[in-house]
Amino acid sequence: xxxxxxxxxxxxxxxxxVVFSLxxxxxxxxxxxxxxxxxxxxxxxxxxxxxxxxxxxRMDGLALIRALRKxxxxxxxxxxxxxxxxxxxxxxxxxxxxxNGWLVKPFDPQRLTEVVKKVIG
Amino acid sequence: MTTKKLLSLQxxxxxxxxxxxxxxxxxxxxADLIQTNFLLAEAIRKLNAGFMAMHTSICLQxxxxxxxxxxxxxxxxxxxxxxxxxxxxxxxxNAAVTSLQFEDMxxxxxxxxxxxxxxxxxxxxxxxxxxxxxxxxxxxEDIVARLSDVNRLLEQQSGKLESDxxxxxxxxxxxxGDIELF
Numbered sequence: 001x002x003x004x005x006x007x008x009x010x011x012x013x014x015x016x017x018v019v020f021s022l023x024x025x026x027x028x029x030x031x032x033x034x035x036x037x038x039x040x041x042x043x044x045x046x047x048x049x050x051x052x053x054x055x056x057x058r059m060d061g062l063a064l065i066r067a068l069r070k071x072x073x074x075x076x077x078x079x080x081x082x083x084x085x086x087x088x089x090x091x092x093x094x095x096x097x098x099x100n101g102w103l104v105k106p107f108d109p110q111r112l113t114e115v116v117k118k119v120i121g
Numbered sequence: 122m123t124t125k126k127l128l129s130l131q132x133x134x135x136x137x138x139x140x141x142x143x144x145x146x147x148x149x150x151x152a153d154l155i156q157t158n159f160l161l162a163e164a165i166r167k168l169n170a171g172f173m174a175m176h177t178s179i180c181l182q183x184x185x186x187x188x189x190x191x192x193x194x195x196x197x198x199x200x201x202x203x204x205x206x207x208x209x210x211x212x213x214x215n216a217a218v219t220s221l222q223f224e225d226m227x228x229x230x231x232x233x234x235x236x237x238x239x240x241x242x243x244x245x246x247x248x249x250x251x252x253x254x255x256x257x258x259x260x261x262e263d264i265v266a267r268l269s270d271v272n273r274l275l276e277q278q279s280g281k282l283e284s285d286x287x288x289x290x291x292x293x294x295x296x297x298g299d300i301e302l303f
Binding site: 119 | 214215218219220221222223224225226228229287289290291292295296297298299300301302303
């Protein structure tokens, strides 16, 4: 069965690159324009993986992760941050919020696909 | 402290505050624009190179396909060459996708610079508002009080502006970033 990914980022061009890269690898990707949109879409169905930016309007990545971890069906779903942030302090906050990994932008499509494959197969 | 000394103090505080905060914020705007310039220049350079490389690969693919169509015997060499060229194309496309992400980073930097400019504009508005209603006859105590209010507002505005503008983009190159699984 095709694995599903929720890609959350307020940048349309970035979402386009993520969809392009992961669709080519056989994943089904749903886009969300910010944390609030991501949370609403996540509540409608359980994705196999959530890939989220940090700095977004309405709800940032950390707030989204904390909200998702409160949902019973998202306790075990891998959540990866894909962000320009690279400080150890932010990574620690991400980890504490419930993120399973941290990817610093810009991403290479092949490396992104490899890490997604490693996490959800 | 005498009123004259208070006036002197408040005026000095105002002048140095405007100079210091203005200098600091303009310096940050300059730094963000320089960083934006670096990222743009590198992205464009890489995209240029990428598109040239893709064009070369496409031409090579076409040559191989033409040879495949015209040759009667095929020992599998052409298929192997096509596979190799396809793999090369894939690498060029990946490099282009990485470079195209400049838009996300540069728009964050430009957004930050614009917010800072708007914040500085607000500071100037505060200065202007501080002088409204002042006349030649305005008493020194009144002037001291106004200057004190303006100084307080400027400190608050400048501090808020600095705390609201977290520097999220530190990249100075368009190389793909680190990946860490917890």
